[in-house]
Amino acid sequence: MPAPDWAGVQAERGKPVQRYDTFQALASHGSRVVAGAAGGVILTSTDGGAHWARHALAQPSSVLAVAACPDGSFAALDFYKKVWVLAAGGGEWAMRQLPTRSDLLALTCDPRNRLWAVGARTSILSSADKGGSWQVRDLGDDAILTTVQFVDEKRAVITGEFGAVLTSADGGASWQPQPKIEGDFYPYAALFTDAANGWVSGLAGVIKRTRDGGRTWATQANPSGVPMYALLRVADELYGLGAGGRMVRLQGEQWQAFEHGQAIPAYLAAGVALDARSMLVAGAAGALNVIHLPTQVAQAPTDSKEAR
Template sequence: MSFTLKPRNGLPYAIATRLPRFPFALILLPMLLAGCEAELNLAAVSQETSHASLRTDHYQALASNEAVSVLVGNDGVVLVSPDQGLTWQRQQLPGKPGLIDVDACPDGSFIALGFDNRLWHSADQGQSWNVHALPTEEQMLTATCAPGGAWWAAGGLTTLLGSQDQGASWDTTSLDEDAMLTTLQFLDADQAVVTGEFGLVFNSTDAGQSWQASGNLPDEFYPHTSHFVSLDEGWVGGLNGFIYHTVDGGQSWQRQDTPSTAPIFNFSANRDGLFAIGDHSSVLHLSGERWQTVPTPNAPVYLRAASSGDDHRLTVAGGRGLLLNLDTRPALAAQAQ
């Protein structure tokens, strides 16, 4: 397999002989968003208009702890918000790395993954960052902090990297599949789930020391994102607006009805329920077994980053500096009518 890497808007992307191999190329494809079920009502939408967010920004991931939210994207851009996405402060990491993932750790620090296989760590609420090179030639696509404090990354050739000492040393595990791992989630200190190319689903019950196959996604579905609430129940999203749901640990999957054909790039949950975001500025809310449209500004750009707290607020961000702070209560009230 060969790839041609070119910089675009400061963020490298890959085009392979099999397009879904890397999800980053897909955010550049024009996709049509199906018509909304309800008339747009933007009274609950506030958009960041300060110079912190620029039209040249292309955001990829967002994470929050109790004090701040951290948003990352192309050209090493890092935005930090101390007030749940209402205002932001901007900085740019040295070397302008293309940042593709970020997570909040149990100790309040943050890790951010670069497309160049370097992991950045901030112990001061996103104000300064130290960098660690990952010991692999495989492309890492996702990074997370486990509840016990370990750092993890996953990606090419089903490679998993784990560090118990904040990047000083790493253990390498492979699931022995010629596939990309695209999502990694720890449910608690022991339980974790990974999904990947060709519909792969694996789980761990011993803090990532060993992994077991847990069913397969239909039609070798390529998952851009996943959200599990237990080893038994979870959702995955990807191309064509497809969202699949399992309640038996991945042994069977049911495709849920969605009003959009735009790719799904992320899930986020708050007290109002589960939300999915994707291309063409689409935001969906799960109502029963169906997904319904949440009104947003109609923009032909992707939304990829999402984070929500314990209140009714959902912060989403994506291409061309699009950064929205949504109050999910009016949207739910409109759906109930």
């Protein structure tokens, strides 16, 4: 009986991307890309995903979301009520404790380099010093907020459980509830291209679209028939990434199946644009793939009048 190939095992373990990695988040700033995974692993690339460096965070940790700030810094939301921050110049990831008992699910960095995290009990946390201190707002509803996006310096949108939609027109100083998305909608992902036009994806593959800043929503057919866990804009095209490694692309007002030509056996959870014709997608089973897009670009639909 031949001896086990321990050298091969060690070589496999030395690779930055492991087959068991479950990537849940991506963010990019220029050619720098950060991927966050369950199990407390962060991968960083300085060349658009061509090469990766692996970083193991202090346990317990599990990265749920990653955000890139305009100043070049990054932040990663940890399930264990922590945020990890990487300075614009690189270095080590610094841990910041979150002052809340609520589970947080989503993270973003606004145009003023402030961090925003949202989650259970309609909790909204913000930090103007990269997690050194936090302002905590609990709206008191028994609902989970699942997405947060700043469209520009003043206007932002949060979506959540039971069809919750909150908007801000003053940079997050106040949040106004909008009519709920019907059907107790649970959004996995949301993407607004401006203050008026947005999309949400949810359970059973449902995709909805608003033209009035989240006040009303219409269902759009999803030909994949599977949930889309991430919505992504590349140049002027919109894409959905979901279960079974499937993707859809919006053409005009219709979503169509997008064949990316790669063997991705598990679900896709996140994506970032690398340039106008390529994206990086990530998910379970170590999926971390660059996808090159067709040359023809169909502009994402917008309305001339934005919500006010």
